[in-house]
Amino acid sequence: MTVTFLRPAMLMALLALLAQLPAAAISISPVVVIPPCPAAVVDASLAQLEKLMSEDPDARPYCYPEAIEKHGAQAVPMLLRLLQHGRHQVRIGAASGIAGLGAAAAPALPTLIAHHRRLIAELARQEAAQGGDGADQETRFLMQHVSRAIGGLQTVDASAAPYLESVFFDPHSTLDVRRASAAHVWGRDTPEHIRLRMTPVLLADETTFPDMRTELASFLSFATIDTTVILPQLRASLLMPRGHEMVRPYLVVQGAVAGIPHVLQLYADAAEGSAMRREIESQLREREALPEMDWQLSAAAHKPALLPTVVGLMMKTDIHSRRTMDYLATRLDIPSEVDGTLRIFISLRRPAPQAHPRMVALLLASGNDDLARRDLLLKALSATDGQATIPQPFLLAGLQHDLALNRRTKPGSGGRGTCLPGAVLAQSAPLPPAYLPMLQRAYADTAATYAPDCVRAVGDIIANSGSRSAVEFLYEQLFSKRYEELRRMLMQPLKNNVGLLLPRIGREIDGLHGERRDVVEALLRGPQASEFLAQYRARVVPGLLTLPWTETVDQDRAGLDETQAASDTPACARLAQVVKRVDTLGLTTPEVTTWLMRVYAGPCVLAHIRARKALAALREDEYGKRPMRVRQVDALLANTPPGLTRERLEQLRRLFDWTGYERRMNEMVPENLIEEN
Structure with a gap:
């Protein structure tokens, strides 16, 4: 497979040729074949080239730009003559050739402007006579090529951009003329003050100038001149169907202090999953480190109507606002806001040390009388990294309360304890060994009544003790006549502590058979048993094969x-x-x-x-x-x-x-x- 990289001028010529064809005449072929340019064209003299282009413009037109480039500025007079040729294809090739010469075509600018004016007048006459759709396609296409040629001379002649700007603002210019002028005046070398004067018009009509949105956004995001004069139009453009494309430039031009509040309101009004929401999330995530972000999120959170928006934004973007978390902590002092605020903490899952003392006080005050409130507080403390601030005796008392409730309640009758205190206790410091007998009895009782949450919590507390006798107790539970789900719950804590079981496993494993052997071999995949497993595999696997x-x-x-x-x-x-x-x-x-x-x-x-x-x-x-x-x-x-x-x-x-x-x-x-x- 051979691949060609076309020169820019050749590529533009090829695209220009395709653009003139009707849609029905263009088909997608599985193979694109572009024969090489013959030397007779590439190396032709100016006289030969003029003859070729005028007599046979359709013969490999993508080759002519390469030939023209070889002659440089000397080709300009010849191209200007061909620009007046009677055949449309010849005029198009000449305009494209001038555009491809770049700075070398500077002497052609006055003639190009004069020709451009004549084309504009002709288009206006045609539209006046036949209506908006009556303009001749050949005249329109030639006008676009001449506009491109003029726009390409901005770097060498300061009059090129102002001329195209004047055409853009001329009330007599047709829509096609204005579009072409806008597209070709916005080169990277166009003076910023000219682009700024055109910006309000382009912002106000995204339908008429749909292809200019990217250029507008880039210009406004990186301009070195004061662009605040267009803020009214820029703010209005945010409400258009493609308004999300202007979020970044708006924040740049407006600044974070005033821009973020307005963007947050847009975020609140936008539909879930919309392009506007996704763009705002992206732009605010980039600005997370700005002090203004922390301030503005907190200010918005103080407004009840915007609090859900701020919470949703922080969840979607992982933005952390310390001041917002501080404000949420103060809401815990309002009785009617406590439950809602706790749910926000649970949703955000951000550290909130300033809220922990108040949460713990509420927890101790509620005790185990209101299980829903107690568990909500425990979840909020866990979500905000506050488990260590909960007194261990309270957690132990809560676990015992839930265990007793489960023992008294028939399965399926409701009202069972959740054992959430036990789940939190399993994440805290190990309980003293004196509690182990009580926990073992609790495990047996809860497993018998099939309370999965309590079984998991008690099993994790026992495993967390770091005691060999405690881990061996759980190991024996694997092989008791229990529910399969309860056995699966024990596998991970036992894998994490398998090092304590290795002496026993080493004594027993060669005598194990069936299900017990399968379970023990699965436990050996734990991180603490890698050396033991390697020795065991070397001894066992060859015989299996x-x-x-x-x-x-x-x-x-x-x-x-x-x-x-x-x-x-x-x-x-x-x-x-x-x-x-x-x-x-x-x-x-x-x-x-x-x-x-x-x-x-x-x-x-x-x-x-x-x-x-x-x-x-x-x-x-x-x-x-x-x-x-x-x-x-x-x-x-x-x-x-x-x-x-x-x-x-x-x-x-x-x-x-x-x-x-x-x-x-x-x-x-x-x-x-x-x-x-």
């Missing part, structure tokens, strides 16, 4: 399709259990992965499914090893005859062959047969 029933994987299933695969036999069921163990132990050596591939390709249904899941996880977790996995599959394919086994191996190869996937995707993209000059 050579168990007799794995030979069923190598049986030739030639001729069978997926629907005719053998149903699982007792040997297949045992193989599925082995796959589960291998996956749980997490060893990913080449020997293990090759074995999994063989199981994947074999006839045992459940083992195939488990191997597929394990291999898919390897594909994502070990991205860099994919080429090695492909080679492993190829080695298996080399000795596998046609049939179900081979089909599955080929599927597996596609799973790991990322390079092949990229190649297949690239083959779907058509080549651009364009050569670079």
Whole structure:
């Protein structure tokens, strides 16, 4: 595949040619072929070039700009003559050629302006005679090219931009003339005072000048002159359909002190998920560090109508306003505002140390009589990093209250304690060992009544104690006749503390079988057991890979399709259990992965499914090893005859062959047969 980078002048000429074609004549082709420019055109003399452009303007017009550039300023007289040619395509090529010369075309400016005036007058005459849609398309298109040529001379002639500005403001200019003037006067070198004079008109009518919004926003955001004179129009433009595009320039021109309050009101009025809201969130996030942001958010939060807006904005953007948090703390002194303020703290999840003393006072005053208020306060303290300020005796008393309530309440009857004090207690400093017997009894009682929140809370408190006897107590609960959900709750705290269990596990593990062994092996994936797990895997896994029933994987299933695969036999069921163990132990050596591939390709249904899941996880977790996995599959394919086994191996190869996937995707993209000059 060869790629060409067209020169700007050539690209503009090509786009100009396409723009003249009717929409129906332009079709999307899967292959774009642009033949190279012939030397007879590129190296032509001025006389030859004038003859070519005048007699055959449609023959590779994208080549003419390159030829014109070679002659530079010497080509200007020839181009000006062609600008008066009788054929439209010749005039367009001449105007485009002048525009492509840039500063070298400076001598042409007076002639260009005179020609531009004649085109403007002709367009006005046509519209007056035939209405707004009666202007000749060829005249309109030529006017746009001449406007571009004049606009490109702003850097070398100070009269170019003022002329286009005068055309823009001329009441007799047609809409097309004004659009072309606006587009081509706004080059990066246009004097800022000229752009500023045009800005109010462009801001006021986004429908007429839709393509100018980006240029306007950039200019107003980075202008070096005073732009505050256009603030009324800029503020009004924020209410237009594309008003979000002006949020950034508005904040720059207006300044943060006055701009942020107005933008916050716009945010409150805008629809959820709208472009305006997203843009305001982005712009305010960029200004989070400004002192004005903290002040203005706090000032808005003091207004009841804007408080939800401020809270929503802080949640969406993660902006932190210390003064707003201080204000929210004062609302806790108003009884009617307490619950609402607590919910705000819970939603924001920001540190609020200034609110903690008042929250704790309210918590101790409410006690356990009002569970809803108590739990709301506990959640708010946790959300604002205030758990450590809650007296531990209060949390312990709250836990005991909820446990007693759960014991007295029948399942499903409502009114059960939430055990939230226990959940908070689990995050605080460990309880003294003297409380362990009470907690063990509490765990047994709550597990028997099936109160999941309380079971989780008490289990976490016990695990948090750091005591071997406490962790071993939870370890035994894994194998008691409990609900499966309760057993799952214990896995993570036990994994986090598995180091305390390793002496016992080391004594017992070789004698474990069935479910107990599976659970213990899963616990060994905890961070404290990495060394123990490595030794255990080295001792156990090689034997798993050579168990007799794995030979069923190598049986030739030639001729069978997926629907005719053998149903699982007792040997297949045992193989599925082995796959589960291998996956749980997490060893990913080449020997293990090759074995999994063989199981994947074999006839045992459940083992195939488990191997597929394990291999898919390897594909994502070990991205860099994919080429090695492909080679492993190829080695298996080399000795596998046609049939179900081979089909599955080929599927597996596609799973790991990322390079092949990229190649297949690239083959779907058509080549651009364009050569670079």
